[in-house]
Amino acid sequence: MKNIAFLTSLISLFFLNSCVKTLEAPEQINEEELITTLVVSLESATDQVELRYTDLDGDGPNQGVFQAPNLKPNTTYSGKLEFLNESESPAEDITLEIEEEANDHQVFYVVNGLNATIEPINIDKNGYYLGTSFSLTTLSPSEGQLQFILRHLPTKPNDGNPATAGGATDLSVIFNLKITE
Amino acid sequence: MFKTLLHTILIVGLLILSIPSAIAQQCNLQIKGIVVDSHDDTPLEASSVLILENNLTVFSNSKGQFELKDLCEGTYTLYFEHIGCKPLEYKVDLNKDTTSLTIELEHHIEALDEVTVASKSYLAVSDSGVEKRIESVAIKQNSSLQLADIVSKISGVTSLSTGNAISKPIINGLHSSRVMIVNNGVRMEDQEWGSEHAPNMDVNTASSITVVKGANALQYGGDAIGGIILAEPEKIAFKDSIYGRSIVGTETNGRAAFINSALIYSKKNGLQAKLQSSYKKQGDVQTPDYYLTNSANEHKNLSAYIAKKTTHKGISSYFSYVNSTIGILSASHIGDASDLYRALNADRPATLTDFSYQINAPRQEVDHLLLKINAYSIVRDKGKLLLQFDYQNNHRLEYDLRIGDQKNIAALDLKLLSESLSLDYHSYRSNGFQFKSGILGKYQFNYSNPDTGVKRLIPDYVKLHGGVYGIADYELEDKSAFEFGLRFDYIDLKSYKFYQKSRWEDRGYDQLFSDFVISESENQVLTKPELQFPSLTATLGYHAHFGSNTNLAANITRSKRAPNPAELFSDGLHHSASRIELGDLSFNQETSTKLSVAIEHQSNSTSLSIQPFYNAIKDFIFLRPLEVTQTIRGFFQVWSYEQTKAELYGLDLDFRQKLTNSIEYSSQFSWVHATDLDKNEALISIPPLQFNNELSLSDHNGNQFGIQSSYVGKQNRYPDYNFNIYIPKDNQWKLIDISSTPKAYHLLGLFANLNLSTQSSLSIRVNNLLNTSYRNYLNAMRYFSDEMGRTITIQYKINY
Structure with missing residues (x-):
């Protein structure tokens, strides 16, 4: 029994002195990689349009907000994508990181119902498409969707078809658009 | 010598x-x-x-x-x-x-002729519970397996897995926080709530593993409404000796190598020591048709034990350190539901690579440290008094595919510290009576490292837990016995948790739990939830012998389980499942009432055990899809934890027949039927019917050869959690079929155990002999890839 008594006191000491931490208010985490905003800047000789999708609470319950003005027919726009984290101030531009790691990323485009074609322009270090800049050519007036998909680690090179290119989707935004005079 | x-x-x-x-x-x-x-x-x-x-x-x-x-x-x-x-x-x-x-x-050092699973249902843990045990030999012959894969050799036990290297046991349809794992007398505290969190213990440290199919063993805790797994170390003889053993082996699939060594030292005066270590490295495993990219893994373990024992008292200390690095199948790293749609409609992963030992992101790095000191004393020959202190530190890192500066920073970094002190008294039987009683105090601290730069999945918390129990058992003249036990536990949980303001309001918490709010920033709310869970658990059991070789054990247990941190606090995207998961702060405890019965008949050549059970669970906590949401990352299904009235019943069967002196046939059958009674639909992830058969041939030198067949049915009872998403490319709404279950499958296996000399033996096992392609309903990777193809394991054991 002496052993036991000795052990108990030993353990109690250990238990009381070490390793018992008190709960303190933790620091707030602002997710750095969070993309809250996609900005699509379209510029032609005669027109300038900005499409924008903003979802400030990320995976939270609030719905995102679209801004999708009309496009002009028979126009070639040069386009540029920007990925922003606007939950921080000032907003963080995540496009820079994506362009730095161009080999691991690619933007895919899907056009549905719109009389338009879209082609990627910029490339990664291996000469394969990255697609954060592109060219959009509109034809006759029409209505439909334009989807931008940012994939992490797709199979490269690929034929630009998101259904077969693999990888994990980091961003997917569908704009409802109108091409009209 | x-x-x-x-x-x-x-x-x-x-x-x-x-x-x-x-x-x-x-x-x-x-x-x-x-x-x-x-x-x-x-x-x-x-x-x-x-x-x-x-x-x-x-x-x-x-x-x-x-x-x-x-x-x-x-x-x-x-x-x-x-x-x-x-x-x-x-x-x-x-x-x-x-x-x-x-x-x-004499307790064996090596139990050469013992069977894999003991068939008696009422062994040492409790008098009336349904128990099954895996013995030392079976563990050593499967040195490279994980705990869940070894215990799933028992009827009624299956494993829930995430790929080939993460698996956790399911007992009678229940798993994770509902299954308690007691390793060398210490209840494992290793973030067991997550389905992709495997138990952090090395089976090579255990000499026997017992599965109790119920919560009736109250001395270990009151909340194991699924059951208890007890891993016990080998007993060391009181004699002057030093001996050891090593097992080295290889697995063809994944080109794995493993080694496990143990050295045991003992003195006649009761001094004993054991040092054990193991290592396994496995590369990418292979299905019959392709390699599973990034399925490589590495496991390390070191354990040490030292004790001084006499007949009447003793003191011992045990230390163990387990470290695992596990690659997660690349193909399972997906974004939104359209990625899931693509995976479900492809028969293989989009990107296939050649074999590699490289473990890239996504991966888990987990280490677990366990330290135990315990002492016992026999009190006036009437019983045994035990005092135990244990310390556990579980550190889990999960690396995701990230960009920029975050590339090499874990996306999840959790440290769970647990300490407990317990005092138990077990009396010897006198005048038919025997009782056990004890008291427990436990402290737990969870720390979620903010350096991840990712929202905390599990918040920082402190959990205090006190418990007290008493179990009495009375044996009648005819050797039948009654058992009655009561246990009271009290859990106090204090936590700091940040909520997105939008979520806090959307869930109505701003009305329900405004007391918890500490401060608010522009888009987040800091809260301090304080929750208490008192619970009373009771068990009543009976066991009897009819004639010389028929036994009956019956037990009814009412137990309660407090909701775990994931069920309370989840709030955000679960990457590997491609879904948003939401906990609920207002949850009650689950209350289970389980009746389990074992009827056994045993003669010289035949043994049969029938174990039906019925488990009614009030406020059963489970995840159910709530809606589909569109975020900037695409479409996601939102799953929320809910409570329902659940009912599980089923039957486990074990049969063993000696055909001749050297040929033995054995079979096992398990079946579970589980229903959500509120919605009147099946529960998700319930193991399908399983039927295993084995024919083995052995000689008196212990050489053994056998063939195994394992049939796993299709689970026809599953809830319909399918949903639709819009895919612009096809200009269509597409059905995402996440509910349908895989086809039934049948696997063959072979094994041979050869005693090369008195000191050494060789075991060869072939799993999935016919290289069958199949998918397993209980593997989270079933959406993305087939299971492993043929695997040949060869291991050599030497004693010295």
Whole structure:
């Protein structure tokens, strides 16, 4: 029994002195990689349009907000994508990181119902498409969707078809658009 | 000398005490005796005593005592058996009233001829519960497997897995926080709530693993409404010796190598020490058609034990460190539901690569440190007093595919510290009564490292837990016994948790839990939830013997489980599942009422065990899809934890038949039927019907050869959680079928165990012999890839 008594006191000491931490208010985490905003800047000789999708609470319950003005027919726009984290101030531009790691990323485009074609322009270090800049050519007036998909680690090179290119989707935004005079 | 030590089992001594008696009468003679452990004379409970001449069997009570009555004059052969001991045959000439015997059984160092799974249902843990055990030999022959894969050799136990290297046990349809794992007397605290969090223990540290299919073993806790897994270390003899063993082996699939060594030192005066270590490295495994990219893994383990024991008291200390790095299948790293749609509609991953040992992101790096000190003392020969302190530190890092500066920073970094102190008293049986009682205090601290730069999945919290229990058991004249136990637990949980403001309001928490709010920023709310969970658990059991070889054990247990941190606090995207998961702060405890029965019949050549169960769970917590949401990352299904009334019932069957002296057939059958009674639909992730058969051939030298067949049915009862998403490319809404279950499958296996010499043996196992392609409903990777193809494992064991 002496052993036991000795052990108990030993353990109690250990238990009381070490390793018992008190709960303190933790620091707030602002997710750095969070993309809250996609900005699509379209510029032609005669027109300038900005499409924008903003979802400030990320995976939270609030719905995102679209801004999708009309496009002009028979126009070639040069386009540029920007990925922003606007939950921080000032907003963080995540496009820079994506362009730095161009080999691991690619933007895919899907056009549905719109009389338009879209082609990627910029490339990664291996000469394969990255697609954060592109060219959009509109034809006759029409209505439909334009989807931008940012994939992490797709199979490269690929034929630009998101259904077969693999990888994990980091961003997917569908704009409802109108091409009209 | 070592030869004798390791390969022949010594019977240390037999002692016969005769009480003289003048009159010899016919057929009212009796044999009384006690069965003890030869090392330290501790009584061996539940030893079976069989009279070979008339097939009469009795069992020793907790003091090791047994009685054989109404015997006639003559010579009898008694056959003594106890788990972990070499059976002993003993001849006795009966010619006087009472013959008293003291039988000493020696615990094996190596139990050569023991069967894989003991078939008795009422062994040492509790008197009336349904229990099954895996013995030392089976563990050593499967040295490279994980805990869940070894225990799933028991009927009613299956494994829930995430790929090939993460698996956790399911008992009678329940898993994770509902299954308690007790490793060397210490309840594992290793973030067991997550389905992709495997238990952090190395099976090589255990000598036997017992599965209790219920919460009735109250001495370990009151909340194991699924069941308890007890891994126990080997017993070391009280003698001067030093010995060891090493197992080295390889697996063809994944080109794995593994090694496990143990060194044991003991002195006659009760000093004992053991040092054990193991290592396994596996590369990418292969399905019949392709390699699983990034399925490589690495496991390390080191354990040490030192003790000083005497017959009446002892003190011991145990240390173990487990470290695992596990790659997660690349193809399972997906974004939104359209990625899931693509995976579901492809018969193989989009990107296939060649074999590699490289473990890239996504991966898990987990380490677990366990330290235990315990002491016991026999109090006035009436019982045993045990005092134990344990310390555990679990550190889990999960690396995701990230960009920029975050590339090499874990996306999840959790440290869980647990300490507990307990005092228990187990009495020996006297006048039919035996009781166990104890008290427990536990402290737990979870720290979620903010350096991840990712929202905390599990918040920082402190959990205090106090428990007290008493179990009494009364054995009647006819050796049938009643058991009754009560346990009270109190859990106090304090946490700091940030909520997105939008989520806090969307869930209505701003109304319900405004007291918890500490401060608010522009888009987040800091809260301090304080929750208390008192619970009362009760168990009532009965076991009886009918005739010489039929037993019945029945048990009803009402137990409660407090919601775990994931169920309370989840709030965000679960990457590997491609869904948003939401906990609920207002949850009650689950209350389970489980009835389990075991009916067993055993004769020389046949054994049959039938184990039906019924489990009704009030406020059963589970995840159910709530809606589909569109975020900037695409479409996601939102799953929320909900409570319902659940009902699970089923049947486990074990059958074993000796066909000849050398050929044995055995089979196992498990079936569970589970329903959400509120919605009147099936529960998700319930194991399908399983039927295993084995035919084995063995000779008296312990060489063994066998063939195994395993049939797993299609789970036809599953809830419909499918949903639709819009895919612009096809200009269509597409059905995402996440609910349908995989086809039934049948796998064949072969095994051979050869004793090369008294010191060494070779085991060869072939799993999935026919290289069958199949998917397993209980593997989270079933959406993305097939299961492993043929695997040949060769291992060589040497004793020294």
